[in-house]
Amino acid sequence: MVSTINGTRGCPSPDDIIADIVALEDVGAGAPLRHFGSFSGAIYDTAWLSMIKKEEQGQPRYLFPECFEYLLAAQQEIGVWGSNNAQVDVILNSLAALLALATRQRSTLPQSPESSKLQARIERGQAAVQAVLQNWNVQDSVHVGFEILVPSLLIQLSAWDIAFDFPGYSTLMQLNKKKLQKFKPATVYSTQSTTLLHSLEALVGLIDFDRVGHHCKEDTGIFGSPSATAAYLIYSTTWDQKAESYLSTVISSTGGTGHVPSAYPTCLFELGWSLSTLLTPRVSSRALNALEKDQLASRFERALEAQSGLVGFTPGVLEDADDTARSLMALRCLDKSQSARRLIEMFQTADHIRTYRLEGSPSFSANCNVLLALLGEAEGALDQENIEKALAFLLELQESGPIHDKWNMSTQYSRMLFVQVSVLLLEKYNAGHVDLASKGFAGRIPGAICRLLSQTLSEQKPNGSWDDSLEITAYSIITVGYALSLPWSAALKDQLRDSIRQGQDYLQAKYSNPDKTDFLWVEKVSYRSELLHSVYCSAALHFQVVDVPWTPSIADGFTLPQGSMKKTQYLVSSLPLFRGAKFASMELVLVEARLMAARLNSFRDSLFSRSEIPMTADKYLEFIPMIWVTCNHKNGQRLSYKTMWEMVLLSLLNFQVDEYMESVVASVPEAGISQLMDLLKQQSKSASMAATNSNHKLTNGSSHADANTSTDLQKDTQVHAAFNALSRFMQHVTQHWSLTRSPLPIQHEMSLEIYNFIAAHNEHNLANALLATRKANGNGAHSANGTSSTASLQPQQQSYITWVRGPASDDTSCPFSFLFFACLISDAGKHCYAGARAQYFAKALCRHLATMCRMYNDYGSATRDAEEGNLNSLDFPGFRDGEYQENGIGGTGAEVNGDGVGATTNGAMNGHAGTGISPAKDSLMALAEFERAGMELAREKLSAVVPRRVMEQLQVFIDVTDMFGQVYVQKDIASRVTRANGVKA
Known part of the structure; x- marks a missing residue:
């Protein structure tokens, strides 16, 4: 055991830890460090050892009585054992302990005091475990082999009349069946090693244990x-x-405690991680002399040589990519390079690197470690192909949602590794040693760093810690430390340095008296490595930032023009939606938005040729990403980048459809419009049929209209062009991957909603034309300040509420976008709003939200609509009528309830209503707040019948819709129709 790990009053320095590692002596010829390991004890393994009996002189005796004594002392008052971080820890520890107690009770005399005491413990434990199992979310568990370990214990306990029934049982047994469906006893009877050996106890009743003895070794037992x-x-x-x-x-x-670890020995794992963490340019430590380097390197070199260039967590056990990568990294830190070729040959797949050859689910952290090992190769020998493979895998996972790794439960551990990998990759790219540009990595990496760094900063507590945890705080400091090498603004760098300082102060103050004990690493149960705990804390306290002379092209991805940033910050801070909102760093938010805007610009002509649409500049290209990214950060980044990007792209397309309908389609003659809408309706029906029949395919710009219609279409090139453009848009939505994996009723509903969206635009165009005719005849249109110049207009004899909640709301794109968003956040084959109440409340919320959006849009675009002759809410007659108020003065419409608009807690337009600009606009704002109240009620009802995560993601969508409305009030971001000569119409 390393002497600085335990018993120190403060955190040991990197030099102290390395000196103790150097001093470790090999024990036994050819078996380096066979007795080293610093894992915490595990009740689970302790329980198994407590059940071993050995015949001596014809009498059985328990071989390790100290293990059973430890179990008795460790049972908690409530009845369970081992309340570490994860539910599955408590379950596995407690089930194994119950099995040990039941086994021991059967060897005691019935009715004896000892038997009675054990029975009481068993009953207490059984009741407590039942309560834990009742709330166990089986699918969230990541621990190694839990799907075979828990069922095996349940079966063994049932033989002692200890049974459990819980909601997740069927899910657990499905996972168990999947895990064991290809299992054959011959797998463990052969001479080939397999990870199943590490969980051999799960195979009780399935194998003959007499046939596995050849796997047992004196140094490692069965697979350590x-x-x-x-x-x-x-x-x-x-x-x-x-x-x-x-x-x-x-x-x-264990020093005689009887509390044994879940794996032993673990020398290559613990020393590989330690040296590759401490012996880097970013951790301040003394230079090792040649003898020390040789002595340390020899341990890894012998192990690698013995297993043909690969190693496991200790010499002699099955090799894996993770430990091999860290061993190679440690050797490079000791100036003893070895190639990673064998690692890649053994563990590569088509799209990632496996930890073990027969691994069922990939590991994020293992791919990070392999990528770090690949980046350590000599510049001329860098493996571009596998660097790209691992990087693409990591980015895909990072962009798909929160990172959950199976070897460490802390999300911050995976963030730390990814930021470390990203910064080192950018350094190699900066020096011209790797290509990150050709496949778009150079644009994706900065955005990922922004998100992870913002998450890290936002989670730091006022006491300087992360989660009141020493080790997680250390991970976080290292994360921020690596990010500090990037070319941020001076202000952001100061913030990062301050974050590091606060974290280091916490480590120094709490190291010898921690707030809690960390069990972050994952084995069968969670554990703590005393060595790695010290290593990460020490590295965090002695971290030193490396200055890199970045090229202008890379620096541009991490900075913002100061003028642009100040304007955007002012705009966001002025919006009522963000009153009281706190951002870890607004600069990180805006850098991420700018990066997304650059990507969005490359999709500008993906469906519509923007240059052919007679509109002014599309300034919304800048606002769309800013709005989505800002709202996502406001809500704790509940949306994955992948979901957010799909919605950003859809928002762009919605703006472009709006432009296309206002300009191109509006110029199509009436007969052509009728034909176009018939074709689009047929397209909608065809999409619905395609959802039902997978053979009913649609191709880009095609329709299942009959041959005569197709011939007629060729005669009108204007209609043909419009149909092709709009059908491409419809197909982008209806054939999107999130739709095709959704239930059929949802696919049918989307086919209808997407048509309603376009039909509503067309209806709006017709109303605009009617308005223009009446205006030409001197018969009324609203003016920019919300007043009407002449007689009233009531389009198509509709009441205002019918219009604004119907086609005017569909016209906003909110209804179909709401459904599209729901598909994005739903699991494959399911819909997030399941059940009659959830569906009803969701649709009610959507309609209120869309109506509110329409009203805000009309409030903000009054000037443009008046100039262009577009139908606006203010064109309806009620907005010119006086309104009754208690004080007898009509017109402002600001009071919508006893508290008034200005007093609403989350009212988007607080501070805008009742401005005195015009009574009509004040009335419009009051109605918008009425719709908000309806939306809030629907949201409250919905939250009671859908999962919390759904509501958290939905809140981002609501805030985005709200923010678009607020931005419109402050700044009309829509483009305007132009004449052929470029002059505004």
């Missing part, structure tokens, strides 16, 4: 697992002295 080795000794009919010797060594490593 105390519990697997214990099960082998219990169920084998022949006593194996090697297994007993191994377990005795494990017991000795």
